[in-house]
Amino acid sequence: MEKTQNRYEAATVEELRNAKRLIVTVKGMEIGLFAVGEQFYAWRNICPHAAAPVCQGPVCGTRLPSLVYEYKYGKDQEIVRCPWHGWEFDLITGQHLVDEKVKLRGYKVEVEDGKVYVVI
Amino acid sequence: MTKPKIIDTDVHNAIARTEDLLPFLPRVWHEYWKSAGAGYGGGWHSPIGVLRSDAIPPGGGLPGSDPKHMLEHHFHKYGIDYGILTGSGILGISLNPNPDYGNVIASAYNDWLVETWLKASSVYKGSILINHADPQAAAKEIDRMAVNKNMVQVIMCSGSRMLFGQRFYHPIYEAAERNGLPVAVHPGTEGRGIAGAPTPSGYPTSYLEWHNILPTNYMAHVNSLVCEGVFEKFPLLKFVAIEGGIAWLPHLMWRMDKNYKGLRDLVPWLKRLPSEYIKDHIRLTTQPIEEPANNEQLNQILDMVDAGRTVMFSSDYPHWDFDNPKMALQPIRKELRQRILVDNAIELYGLNEAPSAAVTDAKAAAIKGE
Numbered sequence: 001m002e003k004t005q006n007r008y009e010a011a012t013v014e015e016l017r018n019a020k021r022l023i024v025t026v027k028g029m030e031i032g033l034f035a036v037g038e039q040f041y042a043w044r045n046i047c048p049h050a051a052a053p054v055c056q057g058p059v060c061g062t063r064l065p066s067l068v069y070e071y072k073y074g075k076d077q078e079i080v081r082c083p084w085h086g087w088e089f090d091l092i093t094g095q096h097l098v099d100e101k102v103k104l105r106g107y108k109v110e111v112e113d114g115k116v117y118v119v120i
Numbered sequence: 121m122t123k124p125k126i127i128d129t130d131v132h133n134a135i136a137r138t139e140d141l142l143p144f145l146p147r148v149w150h151e152y153w154k155s156a157g158a159g160y161g162g163g164w165h166s167p168i169g170v171l172r173s174d175a176i177p178p179g180g181g182l183p184g185s186d187p188k189h190m191l192e193h194h195f196h197k198y199g200i201d202y203g204i205l206t207g208s209g210i211l212g213i214s215l216n217p218n219p220d221y222g223n224v225i226a227s228a229y230n231d232w233l234v235e236t237w238l239k240a241s242s243v244y245k246g247s248i249l250i251n252h253a254d255p256q257a258a259a260k261e262i263d264r265m266a267v268n269k270n271m272v273q274v275i276m277c278s279g280s281r282m283l284f285g286q287r288f289y290h291p292i293y294e295a296a297e298r299n300g301l302p303v304a305v306h307p308g309t310e311g312r313g314i315a316g317a318p319t320p321s322g323y324p325t326s327y328l329e330w331h332n333i334l335p336t337n338y339m340a341h342v343n344s345l346v347c348e349g350v351f352e353k354f355p356l357l358k359f360v361a362i363e364g365g366i367a368w369l370p371h372l373m374w375r376m377d378k379n380y381k382g383l384r385d386l387v388p389w390l391k392r393l394p395s396e397y398i399k400d401h402i403r404l405t406t407q408p409i410e411e412p413a414n415n416e417q418l419n420q421i422l423d424m425v426d427a428g429r430t431v432m433f434s435s436d437y438p439h440w441d442f443d444n445p446k447m448a449l450q451p452i453r454k455e456l457r458q459r460i461l462v463d464n465a466i467e468l469y470g471l472n473e474a475p476s477a478a479v480t481d482a483k484a485a486a487i488k489g490e
Binding site: 062064065066067068069070071086088096097099 | 350383385389393
């Protein structure tokens with residue numbers, strides 16, 4: 001049986017564009033809304049590692065995989081870094097940068113009439 | 121073809137008399153060698169000495185200084201097919217304050233090793249001694265000696281002024297990889313010569329205390345090698361951590377992995393978990409094997425480090441803390457014991473075939489002048 005999905009109003013487009021990140025509560029769950037470039041993403045505010053409020057960590061770039069003693073900056077503002085243990089997650093895919101099996105729980109985001117909805 | 125049954129990866133061959141090195145040493149250094157020796161003093165005194173008193177050759181001299189006697193007293197006695205020679209009283213030449221002296225002594229030792237030991241029996245396999253304080257010279261020495269196929273690895277002391285992963289040392293790894301040889305380290309020089317203190321908090325009081333804590337230096341070097349990306353830069357390199365114990369490694373692997381998951385951006389050249397580099401590139405030797413009261417705990421520790429491919433038997437003959445191959449590995453379950461006793465060393469050193477008894481005896485007789 002397919003689970004019924006509903007969408008919930010979570011923020012306005014203007015709010016999210018200005019703040020870049022909002023922590024909202026939807027259906028009793030904390031969700032991090034992120035504006036990355038033109039796109040919006042919604043990730044559950046629980047780190048899969050140790051249940052930290054992952055979405056409240058710094059949003060940043062990172063050092064990309066490189067050759068020994070080379071440093072390459074990239075993914076600017078596309079990374080959220082968990083405030084407890086520093087795990088880096090890709091805000092676009094939700095994936096942990098070390099272990100691809102580890103991923104943030106994500107939700108579909110819909111935009112309509114200036115409002116941001118999360119589909120749960 | 122007969123497969124070897126036991127390979128001993130840490131056997132100490134000693135220089136019988138100081139003068140024995142002179143034919144291989146430039147004339148300008150003769151007096152210095154005769155008066156100063158290897159010259160990396162300091163260290164801790166053991167009341168029982170480092171060398172086994174039962175291993176003194178019949179003609180006298182240092183234990184481990186007579187190739188013929190060692191064959192009988194150690195190899196034939198325990199059915200050991202090959203021994204990887206690791207030197208004696210000279211390994212710390214990297215810690216002499218004068219790197220030019222370190223270089224010539226290392227070269228003289230290597231030439232002496234070939235003439236005195238490797239030509240004495242095919243049972244003996246050599247380690248190319250290098251002076252790690254001068255990596256460019258060490259690389260040249262590796263190239264010079266690697267043409268002798270009875271040299272099966274590079275060796276240097278684990279006492280040092282810097283951590284071994286640092287770029288200063290990379291010419292050594294580049295040369296070793298180029299020649300298809302593992303790089304081994306051996307402990308015992310920690311806190312001696314120009315090495316740093318043997319612990320970050322200074323100097324232990326007794327030989328016992330110093331000997332207990334040697335593995336912390338191994339932890340520091342292995343950690344450095346992995347974090348600095350040595351195994352990304354030199355993907356074929358193997359690094360042998362001789363006589364440094366085993367049970368500390370699971371802790372280090374797990375701690376490194378845990379930190380890497382949060383701090384990978386500090387070492388963006390690593391592409392895998394640190395523990396995976398360790399299992400692929402670090403090899404350990406058994407002696408002095410840990411002896412927990414419960415044998416099963418040893419097996420568990422060995423499993424944690426994937427000992428079926430990472431750990432090799434060693435006796436440390438003729439040192440005081442010798443491990444008897446017939447006794448020391450008994451707590452280990454059978455199929456794993458076989459891997460440790462011989463298979464891992466066969467694979468690392470390419471010693472697929474046991475030396476034939478005829479060849480061994482003929483060469484031994486020739487050296488004796490019969």
